[in-house]
Amino acid sequence: MRLPTAIAVGAGLYLAALVPGQAAAQPKIYAYPSSANYCPAGLQPVTISGVICCGTPNQSMTYAQVKAHPAPRPVHRVSTPRRSARAHCPVGVKGCTYD
Template sequence: MKTLISIVAFSALLAAPATAQTWSSNAPKIGPVNQPEGLLIQAYPTSSNHCQAGYQPVVVGGVICCGKPNSAAPAPTQVSYTASCPAGTKGCS
């Protein structure tokens, strides 16, 4: 009985690398990721560029990352606020 257990344990030890290799080879192959159509990628104006060569800081969905812009960055706008109601009126700030 002790010999049988030793043989089974030794066989399992030898087969373990083969089964692990077989399992990992079933992983899906992931190809290049395509850019979705209509995705707005704007250049992010900055004085320093820490991106790889050929890339620049861009804004994608409100997140700043490295990439290649596909649209021009909008010009900053200035907004001036004026009082829309007379002083002392309730509900105005």
């Protein structure tokens, strides 16, 4: 067996080992906060990929809580003009005056 063929076989076996684990992964089912529960006994409103239906959630948080961004809002600062330590000397003028 040549080296490129061995690499291809190794990569194929590696990917084949990962596929069953990903296929068996459960979809994330979030609880839907609602004041009225029209679901049958033992079930509650849940969201699956944005669709609201009856079921049992497998996540501890609601979808809105998951999507809430934890970063604080940016503070807008008023910029002040910076002054140069050197005096302004226009081109063609001899010498500078300091105030």
